[in-house]
Amino acid sequence: MTNHNTSLFCPLLPLAAVLALVSVTSVAGAVSPSDLQKIMEEERNYMKKKVIDICHKYVPDLPAYGSNNGLGNFIKLETSIKLGGLSNYSVFKLATHSGTHVDAPGHFNQTLFESGYDVVTLHLPALNVLVVDTPRDKNITDMFLIFGIISCLPTYLFSSDIKRSLNIPRGVKRVLFRTLNTDRRLMYKKEFESSYAAFTSDGAEYLVQNTDIKLIGVDYLSVAINPKEELVKVHQLLLDPKDIIPVEGLNLDDAVPGVYTIHCVPLRLVHGDGSPTRCILFQ
Numbered sequence: 630m631t632n633h634n635t636s637l638f639c640p641l642l643p644l645a646a647v648l649a650l651v652s653v654t655s656v657a658g659a660v661s662p663s664d665l666q667k668i669m670e671e672e673r674n675y676m677k678k679k680v681i682d683i684c685h686k687y688v689p690d691l692p693a694y695g696s697n698n699g700l701g702n703f704i705k706l707e708t709s710i711k712l713g714g715l716s717n718y719s720v721f722k723l724a725t726h727s728g729t730h731v732d733a734p735g736h737f738n739q740t741l742f743e744s745g746y747d748v749v750t751l752h753l754p755a756l757n758v759l760v761v762d763t764p765r766d767k768n769i770t771d772m773f774l775i776f777g778i779i780s781c782l783p784t785y786l787f788s789s790d791i792k793r794s795l796n797i798p799r800g801v802k803r804v805l806f807r808t809l810n811t812d813r814r815l816m817y818k819k820e821f822e823s824s825y826a827a828f829t830s831d832g833a834e835y836l837v838q839n840t841d842i843k844l845i846g847v848d849y850l851s852v853a854i855n856p857k858e859e860l861v862k863v864h865q866l867l868l869d870p871k872d873i874i875p876v877e878g879l880n881l882d883d884a885v886p887g888v889y890t891i892h893c894v895p896l897r898l899v900h901g902d903g904s905p906t907r908c909i910l911f912q
């Protein structure tokens with residue numbers, strides 16, 4: 630295992646921000662004692678936080694949507710030290726929806742795609758995020774997204790499905806849904822598994838109309854369940870408001886339900902309908 634400090638995307642970290650400040654200062658002169666004190670304090674605060682990496686590694690056997698062959702050999706060494714090159718230098722070719730990735734609003738809507746709603750338009754400030762476990766015997770339907778007020782009422786009024794609803798009140802903007810996919814370790818199986826758990830169209834419609842959720846994290850390759858009509862409908866429903874961001878293919882193995890701060894940073898691919906992304910949780 631690599632050390633968290635070195636394996637993370639550094640510009641995200643407060644420590645890195647302070648170091649950047651220091652390097653600016655040092656151009657002008659020296660690092661002042663108060664700067665040094667700040668650095669040490671930041672370092673101590675940072676070390677206290679638990680960081681959970683919620684991305685899958687890109688390996689040839691990582692599953693790819695609809696394929697039995699996984700990603701395959703997506704990276705190739707162009708020059709190598711062994712063969713006399715100055716450096717090892719590789720080129721990779723990946724679908725924009727590979728591994729842990731985000732969808733842009735234009736992904737399933739031509740009008741939005743032509744209007745420029747690509748991954749660069751996504752707004753991803755760091756916010757609190759809730760990780761919830763979903764009922765393992767169901768997809769994510771409207772039944773499970775009935776929140777707050779209803780769950781305060783006497784439970785005997787409701788069917789057992791509603792009683793087990795996820796209790797996510799208004800105001801919660803980011804939710805990672807940990808489902809049966811995590812238990813089944815589907816992201817570790819090369820062959821695409823079409824029976825993955827995800828949103829149904831009634832679940833998507835409910836989320837758009839009755840919640841404030843803007844970031845939806847799921848633990849397999851799609852936010853929408855598999856049959857083609859549902860796949861299209863769920864994406865269109867979720868992406869049409871232009872400010873809801875599906876984050877797909879997350880690794881929620883170590884993310885026990887709770888409240889975290891999340892950072893997700895996709896590549897700024899102009900015209901990108903999606904992009905691989907790095908996502909980490911701070912506890």
Ligand SMILES: *[C@@H]1O[C@H](CO)[C@@H](O)[C@H](O)[C@H]1NC(C)=O
Nearest residue numbers: 706708709710711712716717
């Ligand atoms: C550099 O390239 C060689 C092949 O020429 C490979 O064996 C080695 O793993 C590469 N090192 C890194 C750090 O990529």
Ligand SMILES: *[C@@H]1O[C@H](CO)[C@@H](O)[C@H](O)[C@H]1NC(C)=O
Nearest residue numbers: 765766767768824826854855
């Ligand atoms: C979720 O939907 C998929 C596609 O319709 C189906 O194969 C799967 O069994 C459903 N999962 C659950 C847990 O009901």
Ligand SMILES: *[C@@H]1O[C@H](CO)[C@@H](O)[C@H](O)[C@H]1NC(C)=O
Nearest residue numbers: 738739740741865866869870
């Ligand atoms: C595509 O986006 C446009 C603009 O927001 C919207 O009017 C239209 O209903 C969307 N189409 C579908 C199929 O979601």
